[in-house]
Amino acid sequence: MAALHLVHDNRRQAAPPVARLSLPGLALGGRAVLGAIDLALGCGETVALTGPSGIGKSTLLRVLAGFETRHRGTVQVPARLAMVFQEPTLLPWRTLRDNLRLTTDISPDEAEKALAEVGLAGRGDDFPGRLSLGQQRRMSLARAFAARPDLLLMDEPFVSLDDALGDEMMTLFETMRARRDVTTLLVTHSTTEAKRLASRILRLEGSPATLSQA
Ligand SMILES: Nc1ncnc2c1ncn2[C@@H]1O[C@H](COP(=O)(O)OP(=O)(O)OP(=O)(O)O)[C@@H](O)[C@H]1O
Numbered sequence: 001m002a003a004l005h006l007v008h009d010n011r012r013q014a015a016p017p018v019a020r021l022s023l024p025g026l027a028l029g030g031r032a033v034l035g036a037i038d039l040a041l042g043c044g045e046t047v048a049l050t051g052p053s054g055i056g057k058s059t060l061l062r063v064l065a066g067f068e069t070r071h072r073g074t075v076q077v078p079a080r081l082a083m084v085f086q087e088p089t090l091l092p093w094r095t096l097r098d099n100l101r102l103t104t105d106i107s108p109d110e111a112e113k114a115l116a117e118v119g120l121a122g123r124g125d126d127f128p129g130r131l132s133l134g135q136q137r138r139m140s141l142a143r144a145f146a147a148r149p150d151l152l153l154m155d156e157p158f159v160s161l162d163d164a165l166g167d168e169m170m171t172l173f174e175t176m177r178a179r180r181d182v183t184t185l186l187v188t189h190s191t192t193e194a195k196r197l198a199s200r201i202l203r204l205e206g207s208p209a210t211l212s213q214a
Pocket residue numbers: 028029033051052053054055056057058059060
């Protein structure tokens with residue numbers, strides 16, 4: 001068993017990173033928010049990104065996603081990239097099926113399977129307004145995974161849920177992740193969440209903020 005693990009680890013280390021960021025720094029509104037940052041995300045790993053409020057965690061995610069371009073760094077990310085935000089950000093005027101299909105290339109049948117995977121079987125014709133907050137969060141996981149991402153960026157996806165719902169969501173994420181080879185960068189304030197879900201924990205701190213191993 002130990003030998004098998006060794007082979008697996010060696011392969012993972014030998015593989016080129018799925019995503020790489022080399023940032024000399026980033027100023028927003030005249031303030032240096034991020035300092036020099038080098039980040040490489042290996043194939044299939046989940047990395048947690050922690051740090052105090054307002055330090056720049058979401059900004060770093062936005063740089064990786066290509067939403068924030070006011071910098072001179074280099075960002076290498078795969079074409080198949082998906083994001084999960086704190087808020088589910090579903091389109092209220094489109095059905096659950098359409099919410100899945102508008103941002104992906106999946107068929108109606110695949111959309112039904114994606115709904116079933118997150119416990120929403122047969123709800124394709126419903127609108128997001130008919131879902132509880134927990135169901136909306138599950139929908140946003142379904143939408144992200146339906147894009148078959150090679151890189152998943154998650155910005156506090158399990159925040160402000162009670163313990164039971166948070167645990168349910170994390171279990172769902174673990175199940176979905178286990179079925180795919182996806183690399184994930186997860187922003188979280190929760191040490192418990194980071195330790196449970198991530199193989200590596202990074203901390204953003206300082207002014208301007210830089211990364212260190214937590
Ligand atoms: N478009 C912008 N213009 C100016 N300042 C910005 C902009 N976006 C973010 N900032 C500032 O950059 C800093 C980092 O914000 P960011 O949202 O990345 O922090 P965070 O670590 O994700 O915080 P939190 O944990 O509270 O969500 C904050 O001081 C914020 O006010």
